[in-house]
Amino acid sequence: MNELVHGALYGTLIATAILSTIAMGIWFERKFAGRMQQRLGPTIVGPAGLLQPFADIIKLLQKEDIVPRDADRGLFDLAPILAVVCSLGVAAVIPFSPSIIASDLDVGVLWVLGIGGLMVIPTFAAGWGSNNKFALLGAMRAIAQSVSYGVPLVLAVLVPVVLSGSLSISGIVAWQAQHHWFAVWPIVPGLPAFVIFFLAMLAESNRIPFDIPEAESELVAGITTEYTGAKFTLFYMAEYVHTLVGSALGAALFFGGWDGPFAPGLHWMVLKTLTLFVLIYWVRWSLLRFRADQLMRLCWTWLTPIGVALLLVSAAWVTFGGTN
Amino acid sequence: MGYFNDTAKALRTTMVNAFREPVTQEFPLVIRPRAERFRASFALPDDEHGEVACIGCLACERICPSRVIKMKSGGKKDSPVTGKKRAYIDEFVLDLSACIGCELCVQVCNSDAIVMVRQPEVPAFAREDLVLDMEKLRANAKLKTASWGTGTRLQEMQEPPKAEKPAVAKASPATETAPAPAPAKETV
Numbered sequence: 001m002n003e004l005v006h007g008a009l010y011g012t013l014i015a016t017a018i019l020s021t022i023a024m025g026i027w028f029e030r031k032f033a034g035r036m037q038q039r040l041g042p043t044i045v046g047p048a049g050l051l052q053p054f055a056d057i058i059k060l061l062q063k064e065d066i067v068p069r070d071a072d073r074g075l076f077d078l079a080p081i082l083a084v085v086c087s088l089g090v091a092a093v094i095p096f097s098p099s100i101i102a103s104d105l106d107v108g109v110l111w112v113l114g115i116g117g118l119m120v121i122p123t124f125a126a127g128w129g130s131n132n133k134f135a136l137l138g139a140m141r142a143i144a145q146s147v148s149y150g151v152p153l154v155l156a157v158l159v160p161v162v163l164s165g166s167l168s169i170s171g172i173v174a175w176q177a178q179h180h181w182f183a184v185w186p187i188v189p190g191l192p193a194f195v196i197f198f199l200a201m202l203a204e205s206n207r208i209p210f211d212i213p214e215a216e217s218e219l220v221a222g223i224t225t226e227y228t229g230a231k232f233t234l235f236y237m238a239e240y241v242h243t244l245v246g247s248a249l250g251a252a253l254f255f256g257g258w259d260g261p262f263a264p265g266l267h268w269m270v271l272k273t274l275t276l277f278v279l280i281y282w283v284r285w286s287l288l289r290f291r292a293d294q295l296m297r298l299c300w301t302w303l304t305p306i307g308v309a310l311l312l313v314s315a316a317w318v319t320f321g322g323t324n
Numbered sequence: 325m326g327y328f329n330d331t332a333k334a335l336r337t338t339m340v341n342a343f344r345e346p347v348t349q350e351f352p353l354v355i356r357p358r359a360e361r362f363r364a365s366f367a368l369p370d371d372e373h374g375e376v377a378c379i380g381c382l383a384c385e386r387i388c389p390s391r392v393i394k395m396k397s398g399g400k401k402d403s404p405v406t407g408k409k410r411a412y413i414d415e416f417v418l419d420l421s422a423c424i425g426c427e428l429c430v431q432v433c434n435s436d437a438i439v440m441v442r443q444p445e446v447p448a449f450a451r452e453d454l455v456l457d458m459e460k461l462r463a464n465a466k467l468k469t470a471s472w473g474t475g476t477r478l479q480e481m482q483e484p485p486k487a488e489k490p491a492v493a494k495a496s497p498a499t500e501t502a503p504a505p506a507p508a509k510e511t512v
């Protein structure tokens with residue numbers, strides 16, 4: 001098949017699947033969070049509140065689109081769209097099964113880090129364009145956080161790259177299918193690297209306990225303070241897409257993607273991705289928010305040095321021919 | 325290290341909670357039993373002859389701290405039931421939207437003409453629906469259960485204990501502070 005046709009077809013398929021998963025993910029999160037607090041969560045709209053996300057979306061889309069008088073209109077309108085594009089773009093190179101992948105780039109890991117790192121641009125565009133002090137403060141915090149946590153993220157992602165000798169994510173998954181999942185063996189660079197990856201991913205997608213860019217008690221809603229209606233929906237969606245795609249990336253890089261103990265295929269990838277997704281919600285509804293300085297200290301004095309050490313360990317493992 | 329322990333503890337707590345039975349009661353569908361002395365709205369009950377008991381003495385209007393009671397006295401007339409002369413009211417309006425539920429109006433009423441009722445108030449969709457005029461208050465008296473407290477009962481209950489006349493100057497102080505009569509048990 002022509003590569004462009006293949007990319008368009010599978011890209012649409014994967015994007016649709018991700019967006020539908022997110023609609024149900026919002027329902028699941030609300031139910032799960034409710035149960036954790038011994039509440040019921042949504043119960044009224046549809047059986048067990050299953051139609052709640054659609055009601056939410058309809059409500060959000062009906063709302064008036066308010067633009068602040070002194071806003072930078074261009075940036076203000078562009079930011080939500082860019083946010084969704086950047087977070088969905090990462091999904092292009094993730095192999096959901098040996099054949100279901102939008103574009104099998106040879107430098108998939110580079111693409112992921114680059115497009116994921118671009119998220120700071122819509123974030124700052126939103127913060128600056130809103131002409132609101134809370135939005136700007138939130139954006140500045142978000143950028144400080146994204147740039148800082150980009151470092152341990154890269155270091156953690158480099159561990160599977162070094163161990164498998166491939167920059168292509170489907171190559172990394174195929175290597176794990178032949179040998180071992182990196183979270184299992186070699187356990188010393190593998191599992192700690194996954195933990196660092198997980199923490200850095202939480203920080204990159206502004207999730208609790210690293211959600212200081214939109215700390216409700218300090219910054220109203222951070223960059224989304226001035227956004228309403230459809231544009232707010234896009235930001236909200238981008239955040240969930242980021243989380244889900246990050247989970248998929250973690251599953252592919254450290255848990256063998258579509259590989260499983262028996263019958264490898266799409267279902268294993270879906271299972272692993274959703275498990276990580278649930279783990280993120282579990283963390284989100286259990287922990288408190290870091291302070292900005294604690295966040296930076298964790299990144300620069302713990303995660304980054306450990307990440308460097310793990311990278312060296314994995315390089316040594318490959319050089320001295322560790323058993324695969 | 326302490327942080328890791330706390331994190332583990334927080335994660336464990338939420339996960340244990342997630343598998344517990346939720347404590348939520350879905351209010352409009354499930355109504356929890358009301359307390360025995362729960363009371364909300366008001367009513368203007370009849371006297372023993374089947375006439376409206378209120379004589380328009382304005383005591384409740386005067387004592388109301390939020391000034392939600394407005395009434396218009398109807399003057400004295402011969403009662404069509406007993407033939408005796410008594411006072412009537414023309415209008416009685418109680419605005420529940422500003423009522424604080426202190427029940428002072430009930431306490432000052434010497435003719436037991438205003439009582440609180442035990443059924444919860446029905447939510448209203450307009451402010452006007454919260455204004456209880458005479459018609460609504462009379463209907464409340466017929467449809468809803470009155471609470472135990474009426475003016476005379478409450479006054480009796482709160483009356484200071486009758487001090488015995490000290491015959492001798494050095495009466496023991498214990499006799500002066502006799503315990504207040506216990507409130508009668510609510511029978512609804």
